[in-house]
Amino acid sequence: MLEPRAEVRAMAEYVPGMSLRQARAESGREQLVKLASNESLWGPSPRALDCAHAALTDINYYPLVQESSLAEALSEREGIPAQNILVGNGADEILRLAAMAYVRPGDEVLYPAPSFSAYRHCTLMAGGTPVAVPLNARGANDLRAVVATMTEKTRLVYLCSPNNPTGTAFSPEEWDWYLDHVSDQVLTVVDGAYHEFCRAPSPDFRAAIKRGRPVLWVRTFSKLYGLAALRVGWGAASPEIVQNLMRVRDPFSVNSVGWAAAYASLQDPQYFTAVLAQNWAARDYLSGWLSGAGFSVFESEANFVTFNVPKPDQEVAQILLNQGFVVRPTTSFGLPGWIRITMAPQPIMEELVGVLEPLASG
Ligand SMILES: Cc1ncc(COP(=O)(O)O)c(C=O)c1O
Known part of the structure; x- marks a missing residue:
């Protein structure tokens, strides 16, 4: 066989x-x-539905590889330069691209547990060694335990905040401490699929990215924006990381109906x-x-x-x-x-x- x-x-x-x-x-x-x-x-927003319907008339054409208007709209809303933004086929794709671009066979990848199953899956797909780090008593990612678990083989860390399935988030202080203790030889991927729903003070992930730290912040249109079936997610990172992820992304991974609906959603705050x-x-x-x-x-x-x-x-x-x-x-x-x-x-x-x-x- x-x-x-x-x-x-x-x-x-x-x-x-x-x-x-x-x-x-x-x-x-x-x-x-x-x-x-x-x-x-x-x-979804009624505007997104209208634009998705309108985009159906062009589905005989390939979508754009990167729809700059969506990256620009995200850039304006988030205060992050457009060159730091990458759009993908759901947050799922961006999480996978990080492993495909950065994890070498035998590299260790740390991820929280219990949490979203994709982190272990992406690690194995890239030939890396998955290392689970238990959550703390609040059910949030335990950043001190993550740092304590790192070895010279650690290449990538997945974090999830707010964490699925507990919903708990780590604090700005915990994040700042983590940044002070993590090496720039490690890519930290923060899965922010539920970021919009966070009412507690949130860490300033944008600041770390703008300072050039190797941080990839992953977001999605599947949750608050109600576009789960259209598969649109995005990530923010340094322009170098964005370019490397683009190298391993399928060129047409985001469909034109998804592009249109995501863009229209941002016009309907x-x-x-x-x-x-x-x-x-x-x-x-x-x-x-x-x-x-x-x-x-x-x-x-x-x-x-x-x-x-x-x-x-x-x-x-x-x-x-x-x-x-x-x-x-x-x-x-x-x-x-x-x-x-x-x-x-x-x-x-x-x-x-x-x-x-x-x-x-x-
Ligand atoms: C923590 C987390 N990350 C990512 C995803 C996947 O998001 P997307 O639909 O954008 O691929 C989910 C979906 O449930 C999730 O819970």
Whole structure:
């Protein structure tokens, strides 16, 4: 039999949140709310939808390799020069490009655990050695433990803040300390997929990038901007790092419908200010209710809330599925006994609390 590379055999398949189709088949219910993959329950901006529709008329042409208007709009909004910005096929692609461009066979790659599965996966794909660093007691990335785990073989560090699946973020002080202790021979990739939802003071990643530190800050249009299916993410880093990532990127990895919708989203800030405010209100409401009902809850800075349950998490997910809610048990992240729930408009949150109530009492 033809064998793949040993690293490929060691890779676990990605475990996604249950799809609506699968959930309907399993529960026998037609009416379900999917709160399992941290998508936006508010949907994309109407402007983005209009522009995506308009872009369909040109899909017989290849997209641009880099759509400069999107990089320029991001540059203006973020206060980062456009040459420091790279757009890709979701944050997922940018995370992978970092490993493909920088990790050599045998190099060590550090990543938080429990966290997003892509870090280990990208490491193995590049032939690197994955080294998991446990989260701290708050459920955030433990930057002191990351530094303590580094060796001369460490080449890349993935960080995730706010962290998935806990939702907790590290502080500006923790980040500054980390920067003072990490060598410039190590690329630090900060996955900021949930950055927009962070209400706590956030580290100044832009400043580190502008100072030329080897930091790649990864962002996405899949979460707040509601474009998960169109696959648009972006990263900010030094122009040299951006160029190296472009060398290993597929030339047409971002499709023209995605370019158009992402650009239009940036032209509609009022829509997203309103969505963000509702997200925060839902997070306060659910976290507050859960704590009051006696559940342990991580202090989330993301668009989801994760809490401890008194029964196996898959069993609780099944109970909730039978009552119309698709949620995410976190065993597959290496966090058994917890449930992660994506934020949704208030009436849905209230209905959900009604379904959670019996779990609190028994
Ligand atoms: C921490 C984290 N990073 C990256 C991603 C992937 O984002 P994208 O849809 O932009 O590829 C996700 C998606 O759930 C995520 O949770």
